[in-house]
Amino acid sequence: xxDYVIAKDKAAAWLRRLGEKYAIYAPAADGIAFARxxxxxxxxxxxxxxxxxxxxxxxxxxxxxxIFRQGEQGMQVTEVAPESVASGPRLLVGVRPCDAAALSxxxxxxxxNYSGYEDPFYRAARAATPVISLLCAEPLEGCFCGDAPxxxxxxxAADVALVDLGDRYFAEARSETGQQLIAAGEGLFAAxxxxxxxxxxxxxxxxxxxxxxxxxxxxLREKLxxxxxxxxxxELAQQCLRCGVCSFLCPTCHCFDIQDxxxxxxxxxxxxxxxxxxxxxxxxxxxxNPRREPPERLKQRICHKFEYLxxxxxxxxxxxxxxCVRLCPAGLDVRETIEELSGVHAP
Amino acid sequence: xxxxxxxxxxxAKRALTERGAACVIGFRQxxxxxxxxxxxxxxxxxxxKLVWNNACAANLAxxxxxxxxxxxxxxxxxDARALVTLLQEHQVERDQVHIIxxxxxxxxxxxxxxxxxSATWETVTGLDGDSAEVVVTAGGKEYRVARAxxxxxxxxxxxxxxxxxxxxxxxxxxxxxxxxxxxxxRLAEIEGMAPLARRQYWLEQFERCIRCNACRNxxxxxxxxxCIADLREPRFVARQxxxxxxxxxxxxxxxxxxxxxxxxxxxxxxxxMDIPLRDLGRKLEKELRDLFGYEAGMDCESAPFLAQFAxxxxxxxxxxRE
Numbered sequence: 001x002x003d004y005v006i007a008k009d010k011a012a013a014w015l016r017r018l019g020e021k022y023a024i025y026a027p028a029a030d031g032i033a034f035a036r037x038x039x040x041x042x043x044x045x046x047x048x049x050x051x052x053x054x055x056x057x058x059x060x061x062x063x064x065x066x067i068f069r070q071g072e073q074g075m076q077v078t079e080v081a082p083e084s085v086a087s088g089p090r091l092l093v094g095v096r097p098c099d100a101a102a103l104s105x106x107x108x109x110x111x112x113n114y115s116g117y118e119d120p121f122y123r124a125a126r127a128a129t130p131v132i133s134l135l136c137a138e139p140l141e142g143c144f145c146g147d148a149p150x151x152x153x154x155x156x157a158a159d160v161a162l163v164d165l166g167d168r169y170f171a172e173a174r175s176e177t178g179q180q181l182i183a184a185g186e187g188l189f190a191a192x193x194x195x196x197x198x199x200x201x202x203x204x205x206x207x208x209x210x211x212x213x214x215x216x217x218x219x220l221r222e223k224l225x226x227x228x229x230x231x232x233x234x235e236l237a238q239q240c241l242r243c244g245v246c247s248f249l250c251p252t253c254h255c256f257d258i259q260d261x262x263x264x265x266x267x268x269x270x271x272x273x274x275x276x277x278x279x280x281x282x283x284x285x286x287x288x289n290p291r292r293e294p295p296e297r298l299k300q301r302i303c304h305k306f307e308y309l310x311x312x313x314x315x316x317x318x319x320x321x322x323x324c325v326r327l328c329p330a331g332l333d334v335r336e337t338i339e340e341l342s343g344v345h346a347p
Numbered sequence: 348x349x350x351x352x353x354x355x356x357x358x359a360k361r362a363l364t365e366r367g368a369a370c371v372i373g374f375r376q377x378x379x380x381x382x383x384x385x386x387x388x389x390x391x392x393x394x395x396k397l398v399w400n401n402a403c404a405a406n407l408a409x410x411x412x413x414x415x416x417x418x419x420x421x422x423x424x425x426d427a428r429a430l431v432t433l434l435q436e437h438q439v440e441r442d443q444v445h446i447i448x449x450x451x452x453x454x455x456x457x458x459x460x461x462x463x464x465s466a467t468w469e470t471v472t473g474l475d476g477d478s479a480e481v482v483v484t485a486g487g488k489e490y491r492v493a494r495a496x497x498x499x500x501x502x503x504x505x506x507x508x509x510x511x512x513x514x515x516x517x518x519x520x521x522x523x524x525x526x527x528x529x530x531x532x533r534l535a536e537i538e539g540m541a542p543l544a545r546r547q548y549w550l551e552q553f554e555r556c557i558r559c560n561a562c563r564n565x566x567x568x569x570x571x572x573x574c575i576a577d578l579r580e581p582r583f584v585a586r587q588x589x590x591x592x593x594x595x596x597x598x599x600x601x602x603x604x605x606x607x608x609x610x611x612x613x614x615x616x617x618x619x620m621d622i623p624l625r626d627l628g629r630k631l632e633k634e635l636r637d638l639f640g641y642e643a644g645m646d647c648e649s650a651p652f653l654a655q656f657a658x659x660x661x662x663x664x665x666x667x668r669e
Contacts (some may be wrong), residue, residue, distance in 0.1 A: 032620060088422055239386075
C-alpha cells in the first residue's frame with residue numbers, strides 16, 4: 001500500500017472528518033489513560049505514554065457478560081451482546097508502537113487459532129476500533145522497546161502508522177481499514193517521497209538505538225525451561241509486594257476473573273482483570289494454593305511472557321513499554337530479572 | 348560513597364556477624380542512579396551492596412513482619428514510626444528487630460525534577476546533593492535544584508526526619524524543615540468543600556483506581572491476614588473497579604489506620620494512578636492531633652492509641668463539627 005504525508009496543520013482537519021464517523025480516543029492530558037476527545041488539534045501528542053495501556057479499550061477492567069433474574073418461570077438469563085462493548089465505531093489515536101504491538105499479541109491470545117476460543121467481546125471491540133499509531137519523539141525513562149521482537153518502530157502493527165517528520169506526518173496505511181481512514185482525508189494527504197520514507201526510517205532507527213539495551217528477550221525461552229526449580233526465583237522476588245501494578249498495567253497481560261454481582265434474586269455476571277501476582281489467583285476451595293508466595297508468582301509472570309506464550313505463538317509477550325519498570329512501588333526491574341535469569345546456569 | 352552509606356554497611360555486617368541477625372533489610376542500587384530497590388542481605392558480602400541516597404523512598408518497615416528474625420533494618424524517621432506502631436500492636440517484638448536508624452533529609456520526587464532540566468533521563472549519571480540542594484548530573488553537566496523543591500510532598504511535610512526509636516543512629520539528627528502552615532495545605536482545601544462537592548471530588552479521584560492493591564500492600568500497617576477487598580463472601584466491594592467501591596475500600600483502610608498511620612506517604616507514592624491517598628490518612632491524623640494532641644508512632648512503650656483511655660479525655664468533636 002502506498003505511503004502518504006499530511007501537513008501538520010491539516011492533521012486536525014483529518015481527525016475532525018474521522019470524528020464524524022468515529023468516537024475518537026487519544027491520550028488524556030493527565031497522561032493516565034486514553035479518553036474520548038474532540039480536541040483534534042492536540043490529539044497527537046509526540047511524547048510520553050499513558051499509564052494505563054489502551055488494552056482496556058478491548059479488555060476492560062470490568063465487563064458485563066450476562067444478566068440473570070430468578071422469576072416465577074425460573075432463572076431468566078440475558079446475554080450481553082458483545083457488540084455493546086463499544087457503543088459505536090471508535091478510533092484510537094496516538095497509540096505508541098509498543099502498545100500497538102501488544103494489541104497484535106492480544107489478538108493471538110483471544111483468537112481461535114491459538115487459544116481454541118474466539119473471544120466475542122474482544123473481537124467485537126477490535127472490529128469496532130481501528131488504531132492510528134504515532135512514533136514516540138522521545139523514549140520514556142525505562143523504555144526498552146528496541147529489544148522487543150514484536151515491536152516494529154518504523155511500521156508498527158496499527159491500521160495507520162504515523163511518524164512526526166517535523167512539519168508533517170508520515171502516514172503508512174497498514175490495512176484495508178487504514179487505507180479507508182486515509183481516504184477519508186481526501187485532499188489532505190500527498191504521496192510520500194523516498195526522502196520522506198528515509199526520514200521515517202531514520203527516526204525509527206534512532207529511537208530503536210536509544211531503546212535497545214541488548215536484553216535477550218527471545219533467547220530467554222530456552223533458558224527458562226531449565227530454571228523452573230531454580231532457587232534464584234526466591235532471591236529475585238524478595239522485595240515484591242504482591243500488588244498488581246506490573247500486570248494490570250502491562251499491555252500484554254490479559255488474565256481475567258469471572259464474578260457475579262447479586263442483589264436479591266437478580267444480578268449480573270462480569271469479567272474483570274485478575275493477576276498471577278495476587279495471593280488468591282490460584283487459591284483453591286480446599287485452601288491449597290500452589291503459588292502461595294512471590295517467587296512462584298514471579299516465575300509465572302516471567303515464564304508466561306517469555307516461555308509459555310512464545311511456545312504457542314512464537315512471539316515474546318513483552319513489548320518493552322517500561323510501565324512495570326517505572327511503576328513498580330518496590331523498584332523491581334524486569335530488565336534486571338531478565339539479565340539475571342539469562343546469566344543463571346541450570347542447577 | 349558517602350560516609351553514611353559506609354556506616355550502614357559496617358552496621359549491617361556487625362548485625363549479621365555479632366548480633367545474630369538472620370537478615371539485614373536495606374537498599375541496593377538499581378540500574379540507574381534514581382533506581383533503588385529493597386535489598387535483603389544475609390551475608391557480609393551481600394551487605395556490601397547496601398546504599399544510601401536520595402532515592403531510598405521505600406518504607407522498609409513493610410517487610411519486617413514477614414522477615415526471618417532476628418532482623419536488622421535500615422529505617423528513616425517515618426519508617427521507624429511505622430515500626431513503633433507495629434511494636435505497640437505486638438506484630439513484632441522489640442528484641443527481634445535491630446534498628447539501623449538514618450536521619451533523613453527527604454527523598455526525591457523524580458516527577459518534580461523532570462521538567463526542571465532539559466536532559467533526558469538516559470543521560471542522567473548522578474543524583475547527589477546535600478541537605479540544601481539536589482545535584483543532577485546529566486550529559487556531563489550539573490543541574491542544581493533546591494532540595495525542598497525536589498522532595499516528595501510527604502517529605503516536605505515531615506515533622507520527624509530523625510527516627511524516634513533506633514539501636515544505632517547513623518548520621519547526625521536532622522531538624523524538621525516542615526513549614527507548619529503548609530503541612531495540611533491540600534487538606535484545608537478539601538475540608539473547605541461542601542459535603543456533596545467533597546464526595547464528588549473523591550469519586551472523581553477514584554474513577555482512576557484500578558484496584559491493584561499497591562496502596563494496601565506497600566502500607567507497613569496493612570497487615571490483616573484477610574482483607575475486605577479480597578473477600579467474596581461476604582462481599583464488601585466488587586472485584587471490578589468502580590468509584591464507589593474503590594472509595595469505600597480506601598475509607599475502610601483510612602479508618603483502620605486511624606491513630607496508627609504515620610503519614611509515611613507510601614500509599615501515595617505507590618499509586619500508579621496518582622490518587623492523593625495521603626489526604627485520607629492525614630485527615631484522621633490531624634483530628635487526632637487537634638483533639639488529643641496525639642501523634643502516632645512516637646512511643647513504643649505506650650498502648651496503641653485506640654486502646655488508651657484517660658478520665659481526663661474531654662468529650663469534644665473536631666473543630667467545626669460541634
